Amino acid sequence: MVSKFKEALETKDFVVTCEVGPGKGTNLEKMIHHVQLLKDKVDAMNVTDHQSSVMRYPSLGSALKIKELGGEPILQMTCRDRNRLALQADLLFASSRGINNVLCLTGDSVLLGDHKDAKPVFDIDSSQLLAAIRTMERGKDMAGNDLDGGVSFCAGAIVTPEANPIEPQLIKFEKKIEAGAEFIQTQAVYDLDRYREFIDYAKQFPVKILAGIILLTSAGMARFMNKNVAGVNVPQSLIDEMASAPKGRAIEKGIEIAGRMIRRIRDEKMGDGVHIMAIGKEELVPQIMAAAGL
Numbered sequence: 001m002v003s004k005f006k007e008a009l010e011t012k013d014f015v016v017t018c019e020v021g022p023g024k025g026t027n028l029e030k031m032i033h034h035v036q037l038l039k040d041k042v043d044a045m046n047v048t049d050h051q052s053s054v055m056r057y058p059s060l061g062s063a064l065k066i067k068e069l070g071g072e073p074i075l076q077m078t079c080r081d082r083n084r085l086a087l088q089a090d091l092l093f094a095s096s097r098g099i100n101n102v103l104c105l106t107g108d109s110v111l112l113g114d115h116k117d118a119k120p121v122f123d124i125d126s127s128q129l130l131a132a133i134r135t136m137e138r139g140k141d142m143a144g145n146d147l148d149g150g151v152s153f154c155a156g157a158i159v160t161p162e163a164n165p166i167e168p169q170l171i172k173f174e175k176k177i178e179a180g181a182e183f184i185q186t187q188a189v190y191d192l193d194r195y196r197e198f199i200d201y202a203k204q205f206p207v208k209i210l211a212g213i214i215l216l217t218s219a220g221m222a223r224f225m226n227k228n229v230a231g232v233n234v235p236q237s238l239i240d241e242m243a244s245a246p247k248g249r250a251i252e253k254g255i256e257i258a259g260r261m262i263r264r265i266r267d268e269k270m271g272d273g274v275h276i277m278a279i280g281k282e283e284l285v286p287q288i289m290a291a292a293g294l
Contacts, residue, residue: 015273022057039071053113080107130179156183160231161198259291
């Protein structure tokens, strides 16, 4: 069965996805509130998989909750925590429960998270996970054994278009497309002139590109990302703009900037849509969309 998200990618001029972060515990009230707020406003919702290597409620369980509430989930799967046996089993389970969108990620280092003594797995990487999905769709597991009942996924991956140097990212980008990526959600972009260069390059490939938009909440957050998040570069002009916001109005300024960037991406046809990441402030996604004229 073709997913609603895949239909949107194939039929809409501008697709909007957003991120929903599971909580750290069994209290799902905040996540449920965000899903109910957003399910009719965006084309799909990503569920993060222990983002930044911090242990949280599982991505698969959260995707099931989104499905239960009438939303369209994109299951994020990292290769950090599970070997190929567990990853394939989770894919079988997801498919059997009607979850048919997957974003494949290699995963952050455990040293970034809250369980620094955890043993990372990294049995396979994101390109190999994509290839495994396509193999499973042909009725085989990674060992070549027959599956009794197949799977069908709209599968995607990520790229960092503002990485410096960019060449290693372009090699990975092509490898992911060769492995079967149908869509790409990018790391946060802030320098849209550099992003346009990436889009001009990417147009030669049969893949949909959604630009990552991370909501800036303060000048300090922008400086922190520049220092600590690989591949993210917030221009000094945007940092100055955030710093100039009146006291208590920084988030409003961040919403204004995000909306302005989304409008330009849409109007100048830089890709096929956007992926909005409000990082714990998902209730602000409708305001960001309104600021963008969506």
